[in-house]
Amino acid sequence: MKLSSLLLSCALLLPLSLPVAQAQSPFLAQxxxxxxxxxxxxGRQQISVQLAETPLQRQIGLMHxxxxxxxxxxxxxxxxxGVQCFWMKNTLLPLTAAFLDDAGRIVNLADMQxxxxxxxxxxxxVRYVLEMNQGWFRQHGLRAGMRLKHPVFDAALAPAGR
Known part of the structure; x- marks a missing residue:
C-alpha cells in the first residue's frame, strides 16, 4: 500500500472516532x-426557574x-x-434542594455541598425538586410545610372531576 493511501485511510478513520467519544460523554463540562x-x-418572592423535565435534563441539572x-x-x-435523591458530582455551586409534593408544599430541605x-x-x-443557591430558603423564611405557588401546583389541589 502506498504511503498516500495509508495516510488517506487514517485521515478518514480519525473523524469517525470523535463523535463516539463525544457520545460517551454527553455533558462535556457545559x-x-x-x-x-x-x-x-x-411567599413574596418570585423565582425564575429552568425546568428540567427529561431524564437527561434532570441528570445534568446544574452541573458545571x-x-x-x-x-x-x-x-x-x-x-x-417517588423518593427522589440528589447528589452534587460535577456541581460547582453550594445548593439547597427543596423537595416538593404535588401541591408545591415543601416536604424537606437539604443543604448540599x-x-x-x-x-x-x-x-x-415527591414530584418536584427545586434547587436554589444555598441559604436562599433560610434567608426568605421558607421551611418544610410551606407551599410554593404555580398553576401546576394549584391543579393538584383541585377536587377530582373538576
Missing amino acids: PQLDLPRATLQA RRQMPGNEGMLFVFEQP PQSEQQHCSAKP
Missing part, C-alpha cells in the same frame, strides 16, 4: 442554559455552573411521585 422557564411564587443569580433556580419535574457524592433524599415521595 452547563445547560437553554431549558424552558417558569415563574414560581415563594459557576454562578446563578439570587432569585433563579432549577425545578426538576418527575412524571410520578459542591462536588460531593453524598445522597440527599426526599423524606417522602
Whole structure:
C-alpha cells in the first residue's frame, strides 16, 4: 500500500472516532442554559426557574455552573411521585434542594455541598425538586410545610372531576 493511501485511510478513520467519544460523554463540562422557564411564587418572592423535565435534563441539572443569580433556580419535574435523591458530582455551586409534593408544599430541605457524592433524599415521595443557591430558603423564611405557588401546583389541589 502506498504511503498516500495509508495516510488517506487514517485521515478518514480519525473523524469517525470523535463523535463516539463525544457520545460517551454527553455533558462535556457545559452547563445547560437553554431549558424552558417558569415563574414560581415563594411567599413574596418570585423565582425564575429552568425546568428540567427529561431524564437527561434532570441528570445534568446544574452541573458545571459557576454562578446563578439570587432569585433563579432549577425545578426538576418527575412524571410520578417517588423518593427522589440528589447528589452534587460535577456541581460547582453550594445548593439547597427543596423537595416538593404535588401541591408545591415543601416536604424537606437539604443543604448540599459542591462536588460531593453524598445522597440527599426526599423524606417522602415527591414530584418536584427545586434547587436554589444555598441559604436562599433560610434567608426568605421558607421551611418544610410551606407551599410554593404555580398553576401546576394549584391543579393538584383541585377536587377530582373538576
